Amino acid sequence: MLKALAPVALAGLLAILPSAATDAGCNDPSGFSAWIEGVKHEAAAQGISPRGIAALDGLAYDAAVVSRDRRQGVFRQSFEQFAGRMVPPRLPRGVQMMKRHAALLSRIERDFGVPGSVVVAIWGLETDFGADLGSFPTIRALATLAYDCRRPEKFRPELFDALQIVARGDMSVAAMRGAWAGEIGQTQFMPSSYLEFAVDYDGDGRRDLVRSVPDALASTANYLRGYGWQRGAPYGPGTRNFEAIQAWNKAEVYARTIAYFAERLESAR
Secondary structure, three states, rough: OOOOOHHHHHHHHHOOOOOOOOOOOOOHHHHHHHHHHHHHHHHHHOOOHHHHHHHOOOOOHHHHHHHHOOOOOOOOHHHHHHHHHHHHOOOHHHHHHHHHOHHHHHHHHHHHHOOOHHHHHHHHHOOOOOOOOOOEEEEHHHHHHHHHOOHHHHHHHHHHHHHHHHOOOOOOOOOOOEEOOOOOOOEEEEEEHHHOOOOOOOOOOOOOOOOOOHHHHHHHHHHHHHHOOOOOOOOOOOHHHHHHHHHHHOOHHHHHHHHHHHHHHHHHH
């Protein structure tokens, strides 16, 4: 879980920071504040600037986030159930978005090779085309999940990546709000994906996946390209491009719904 550090520094940090996965107190909110102080030491050792580390100041454990993590069940639905619930209500709006952003989507397909229909399908399924980005404070949510016993190995690195986003000035702590599991922006990037794939597509000098539609949609296409998207190839189940869609979301039912929604958008144009 720890980034590469000099052996002495790493040993010191391990003494300060027992693994949340093996720490018997990791489900006890009373230990959260002390744990955060250890995280600050580790962040400094990783070279995260004081501006980024300051995002940890005053954080409180969020029991609502842990509760959400414990009761996920939506992806146990069948494809017919899930797609039938998610696609028809969004299809008319999706067609409007395809028309409204036709020039932008054409440019994105030219630059990244990903059809606009696929990008818009993801946009619609993730946040209703930017209407519902989520309201959970991202740093607090990620810190809570990193402290929790269930999946610290997943969320601890994401917490440090979120601090890096603040440190480099892409987002303020106040603006960094999203889903309960730490996803950010109009297509819901985890912080690690934000750092790796976010692009400044509107030319304002910032990678803003919250307020900038061009940045959000181009970054989504860049993500798919980064996972092997092949220009001009099909993207249904069993294809290489479908594997790229599954890199976006590993749940088979969700990936199939993205592909289905994109096909419906193509046929409705």
